[in-house]
Amino acid sequence: MDIQERVTHTPDFTPGNALQIPIYRVLQQDGSVIPGAVVPDLDEAQALKIYHAMVFTRVLDERMLAAQRQGRLSFYLQSTGEEATTVGFAAALDDADMIMAQYREQGALAYRGFTVEEFMNQLFGNDQDYGKGRQMPIHYGSRELHYMTISSPLATQIPQAAGYAYGQKLAGNKHCTVTVFGEGAASEGDFHGALNMAAVLKVPVIFLCRNNGYAISTPSSEQFAGDGIAPRAVGYGMQSIRVDGNDVLAVCKAMQEARKLAVEQNEPVLVEAMSYRLAAHSSSDDPSGYRNKAEEDKWRAKDPILRMKNWLLAQNWWDEAREKQLLEELRKQVLAAMKLAQQRPTVRLEDLITDVYDEPPALLRQQLESLKAHIRKYPAAYPKSAGGVDHG
Amino acid sequence: MDIQERVTHTPDFTPGNALQIPIYRVLQQDGSVIPGAVVPDLDEAQALKIYHAMVFTRVLDERMLAAQRQGRLSFYLQSTGEEATTVGFAAALDDADMIMAQYREQGALAYRGFTVEEFMNQLFGNDQDYGKGRQMPIHYGSRELHYMTISSPLATQIPQAAGYAYGQKLAGNKHCTVTVFGEGAASEGDFHGALNMAAVLKVPVIFLCRNNGYAISTPSSEQFAGDGIAPRAVGYGMQSIRVDGNDVLAVCKAMQEARKLAVEQNEPVLVEAMSYRLAAHSSSDDPSGYRNKAEEDKWRAKDPILRMKNWLLAQNWWDEAREKQLLEELRKQVLAAMKLAQQRPTVRLEDLITDVYDEPPALLRQQLESLKAHIRKYPAAYPKSAGGVDHG
Amino acid sequence: MAEMNLLQAINNALDIAMASNDKVICFGEDVGVFGGVFRATSHLQEKYGRARCFNTPLVEQGIIGFANGLAAQGSVPVAEIQFADYIFPAFDQIVNEAAKFRYRSGNLFDVAGLTIRTPYGGGIAGGLYHSQSPEAYFAHTPGLKIVVPRNPHQAKGLLLASIRDPNPVLFFEPKRIYRASVGEVPEEDYELPLGQAEVLKEGADITLLAWGAQMEQIEKAAELAEKEGISCEVIDLRSILPWDADTVAASVMKTGRLLISHEAPLTGGFAGEIAATIQERCFLYLESPISRVTGLDTPFPLVLEKEYLPDHLKLFEAIKQSVNF
Amino acid sequence: MAEMNLLQAINNALDIAMASNDKVICFGEDVGVFGGVFRATSHLQEKYGRARCFNTPLVEQGIIGFANGLAAQGSVPVAEIQFADYIFPAFDQIVNEAAKFRYRSGNLFDVAGLTIRTPYGGGIAGGLYHSQSPEAYFAHTPGLKIVVPRNPHQAKGLLLASIRDPNPVLFFEPKRIYRASVGEVPEEDYELPLGQAEVLKEGADITLLAWGAQMEQIEKAAELAEKEGISCEVIDLRSILPWDADTVAASVMKTGRLLISHEAPLTGGFAGEIAATIQERCFLYLESPISRVTGLDTPFPLVLEKEYLPDHLKLFEAIKQSVNF
Ligand SMILES: Cc1ncc(C[n+]2csc(CCOP(=O)(O)OP(=O)(O)O)c2C)c(N)n1
């Protein structure tokens, strides 16, 4: 055993900061590439696709928060400031790689082609919502796009991603799983089990941590004492990299390399994207209670979308006229889709009891029948379902 | 934020083996101190006290396994090969520091003065067992000796130790808590929560991991992929040290230093003691199904008790005659105590329902009364309790 | 007396508990500066310092493990789990550890001081994971106490009693009525008894039993029933474990009928335990089957939560059915 | 047919499941080379390779999280939890994740293939933490199936059905009779239905209902009762969730009396659910209160486990009491 050979005779403690992992960065805020920096291979079309998804995400977030404020939506959660991470990682993957995200990764879905209608159907929980109106807004999922339906309990998807990737390895299909989570979620026990199991069982999974400085009101200084999340990988014998999460090129390149390790060598990898949650945690939150505007402003100046735009402009792949047009178009699209989604019928009463099991057991069928009889008696009290109680 | 300043421009992954923590060792197997090694301050009396506890533990383990084999005991669990760790750490503490152990740390109890009678009462679950015959053998505890009663679910004591130590810090009593656990238990989610919370909240706790190569049949190569447990501390921003667990002087010194960090600076510390579980996991286990004798023999040659004995001989603090006498005495003591403990009355029927709450609620009192009535009707079927059903 | 909502009453109870015993320590996710996502711990860090009121990392099993150790040391931890839906990672520390701590050590050690507070229940458009009522999951665990208050006055008195009770207590707070339930609350320190149900209204024809936010529905249903000439006895169970079977049985012996309601699914819900016990104790007095009106046997839905929940109309129908059996 | 004990029957079922579907994967603590601490997975690694049968690190929440993901991917994981007492760290992954996976995604994703095996129950001098019967903790969770076999023949057929059932299944194995229960078991592949109780013996005076290892006690008690002229109908519930209320209700309508027994504590145990349901469905047929004979409302003891457990004598007494009500 190799470890038995390494001996010392003085009781020296390894300090808590023995590893100081640097941040990989490619782009400056003005859009120039740092001299000597390693950039990903991105052609114009893909670059514009990425940018489009980032801008779409920003527009969606702005409009839907406004819709929530107007009372049209019960809840919303923005990803403002983290679009480079959430779009950039998806751009580095094969579209059939599985994504198991936390809840702030609408950018990845947008990149994969989740339509604005699909977003809206989930947000409004109408009859077209894949989730059948069961989960709160922003709990998206798409089987077609290999995007696992979001689940609110934090970190549960992390060991699940290890298992999913193990299945991919056995199937030999050269795909990997990427699981995304916040630095807060990384405190959960499930994180530990997942990384350790993945390392021991050598599964093609990428653990992507969005370290955005906060878990609701809790700053990362009260979340962990070490040098962030990346150094934990060494504790599991796993490779890791830290990347500037506001730099879409760096995120993309780091994830491309991570994917190679995962898919070609069945090596799990931990990637930590350093960013900042510019908006409130969600529409239920008010950050003025726990952080100051100066801090927010510092980060607003590092806007990842602006950074990419500056790069695109420098590449001559973009101009202000197209920018204006894109924004207008997207805003229109979002508003139109919202209107349509809101007008659609609601979910079917029957779907109260489907999907609990593959088939509803007898007791559930009875419960539905009693419920129907009750609604027939008091239709006014159940406006959402009374109309459909006898058909559909 | 310091971390924001550390930037790199190439996507270099930190390898999984970026930290290689050496093993701190003082004593060679022949009892000589490695030249230049830092040794703990130990006078003759304390050295002999340590040695005595180690030998007692070995004798107890041998005799009680034999008793189990004879059917006198339902279960037993030896600590053979790890006595330098389990006695050595206790010797480095203040006797009023709290110990929250796993189950293989009888050496620490022996060092603190748990009497052979106290051991036996627990093992036989008689009327003097502090635990009132409720837990399986080896689940010792002592309020007087600041030794938390053992609980079978693994790793649960680790976050509890962080909480206990937080209370000590608030009380300002300059005590710390030491929690001991196996490298297997370190895979549990509770380990992660505990270390992270302790680091963030700066509590005086020492996490002592006995890395003895196995968790029942699972070798450490299937338990983790990294360089053992110690490097994980860096992931929490916590200090750590790895020590030769078969070297009582090294264990003692490392723990003395760790205690200083804990008590003087409220710094949690992770200590990893490298050793080997020489015996079966427990009396229910047979290691021949999963490991070979050659490996065991290699480790038998590193016997920690022999190593210490050799050192004591070299110090002129010990001789063979005293060794022989000690062994004889201890064996006699153990046998005598076993006999007595076995003959003692069993636990009281009432204690089926005490200590569930501070006071038994009405329903439990009724349940006990019905049970008593039933036993009166069928005394032959309940030989352990029938005699005492109407008194005691 | 002061007018308070349920959240204010809880905040007030925590304030009094911390002021009167410096061993009381409040912690959990976001409970520090921010005062908790519902603001139940507002201003406590300001008043009592960061050492006694603080944010923890995001790890429920760690929070309760830490709380168990702190309680074993002799402190009085009041740990918050942000939503009852997120208590399950701590299930082992609660069910295998807190509940069995005293028993397994033969009373050498205990977690007497432990209280776990957590908001529970539906009706807030929370879907699967911000709506659950998990009390029955814990009620199968000897060693725990479980308490659910129905209004501000109850919340303050029961929480103070829970914090001071020498056993681990799970305190479920009805978050739907955190702000909606407002009432007069004595400003001074007071406790209400654990393990005792309260008869809110006497009646002759049927006993209606519930706890927490569901009391509102029960009371509404009772009003509807009274209008139809059915006299209802209304009981708030208050403590789920140990529960007050004597009060319930005495009432059922009088009325001959029992209806129990909770938001959680029917199967394995605590109404089952109550019905099983009461059918045994009151067998010869029952004039109709004991009725349970509960959530459906599904996860908690979002859009159709009104349909899912046992509201006053469902209760009213069940009352009539029971009386006309 | 071959004579097998319960462990061998389980091993045989796993062997057949793995041979007939290469998506079946068995894992857990010590299940690899060693074949599990009870040897239920003996030789499976040898036969099917390390990729399909392996040791995991010691982390129950990780094991079930991993299993959930593997099932979502389309594999058929059979995860072992070494003792049912140690399933609680995985409670969240079971109750919040596995059980709700299909529902919350609107059937986009599911963990259809998941089976969790775990030895449960007392009578082996295991004390608090090697004796628990936690089935009721899970029975409050729509979306799960829960199965408990009573003997080798049942174990094989029910386990094969569980592995192939398109829903997550918790399979509790009665470890006290792992070796003691021996019987003829068909060598071929067969399945027994989930969700159906089995009437083992018809009778006229009282229905006796239990599951798993407790069936042995029930059958012994029935023999004693028959000697006193009491004719017992004996039912093995087999599935705890969904449970077969129709079979039980039909029996009780015939006998007029019901006794239910389990090892777990009374309060919140699954007998409560059954009693609550049956008193409602059979109200006019019941001639005496439904009786529950269970463990005490305490943690599981060691020295006095015989006193704690609901043995055949306690059952016999309860039968007489019910019949003479
Ligand atoms: C198990 C669990 N505990 C608590 C919560 C409540 N909660 C929702 S989001 C959140 C903070 C998450 O922070 P982080 O992981 O850093 O992600 P971010 O919001 O910053 O993207 C908390 C505490 C939850 N959803 N699940």
Ligand SMILES: Cc1ncc(C[n+]2csc(CCOP(=O)(O)OP(=O)(O)O)c2C)c(N)n1
């Ligand atoms: C939560 C939990 N899971 C499983 C077990 C069963 N078990 C008892 S000891 C053990 C192995 C522990 O290994 P390790 O932590 O390395 O300690 P060692 O036995 O080597 O001293 C296992 C799996 C348990 N007691 N608790």
Ligand SMILES: [Mg+2]
């Ligand atoms: Mg965050």
Ligand SMILES: [Mg+2]
């Ligand atoms: Mg070990």
